[in-house]
Amino acid sequence: MASTPPPMSPSSTGLRVDAERNRQRIVTAAREVFAELGLDVPMEDIARRAGVGVGTLYRRYPTRAGLIAAAFEAKMNAYADAARQALTDPDPWHGFCGYVEQICAMQACDRGFTTVLTMTFPTAKQFEAARDRAFADFTTLIERAKAAGKLRADFVTEDMPMFLMANAGVLTATTDAAPDAWRRLVGYLLQACAASTAQPLPDPPRPRQMYKAMLRAARRQRPSHKP
Known part of the structure; x- marks a missing residue:
């Protein structure tokens, strides 16, 4: 009988490890893109730099202001x-x-x-x-x-x-x-x-x-x- 895989462990922020990894990638990408090009860069470009889907980005940061605050x-x-x-x-x-x-x-x-x-x-x-x-x-x-x-x-x-x-x-x-x-x-x-x-x-x-x-x-x- 196949064993059920254990649930993903929560990170120190309360997110699953994979979700926290995506959050960090999004914030890092936003920080880099904002620094290079300013704050009016399309969110899709940030998602692409982070290597995540744009839906994942919006789930973590529904507003641009929230992402800006996290990035800076x-x-x-x-x-x-x-x-x-x-x-x-x-x-x-x-x-x-x-x-x-x-x-x-x-x-x-x-x-x-x-x-x-x-x-x-x-x-x-x-x-x-x-x-x-x-x-x-x-x-x-x-x-x-x-x-x-x-x-x-x-x-x-x-x-x-x-x-x-x-x-x-x-x-x-x-x-x-x-x-x-x-x-x-x-x-x-x-x-x-x-x-x-x-x-x-x-x-x-x-x-x-x-x-x-x-x-x-x-x-x-x-x-x-x-x-």
Whole structure:
């Protein structure tokens, strides 16, 4: 009498081993494709890169937003860790400049992350928790650099997403022809942040205004094909 094969063992995530393997392949493929081509790549292309059927992809990630959050979770954690690490720098100004440069470099290395930094994912709790942690640490970093007399007194947290949007625009326009042009932009921005050379600026945008701008930027990146 033939024996009945044992059921597939569950993985640490609660999925069967084969299902978890497919999940990992999908996330890895999405991370690679988003980094290379941006977030508007057809889901079918991601499934093909992962070596799974498109139905399998949609069962695991019914929405594009869910797949994006899964693909960039590790990078968002690195984003948050960069702010925490900057706080350990004994020179607050050096820590501030190093953080801005590092985040802009993360954008330059990953076309998808360029857009993710200006998007929100309300249903991805861990993803948004990492973003919140980064924001809190960056706020502290700003306060330390100002207290040291190095960062201009009128710098506000809303300036950082504005920097990222500016950097994203330069990257989009110059990546193929002048891939290092973004470094010059960041250099200009950091020089403008120095207290020693600060000149009066117009009032900054309010937090709600920047939030609306981020949502608008995300909508512009939203693909017209199936989510």
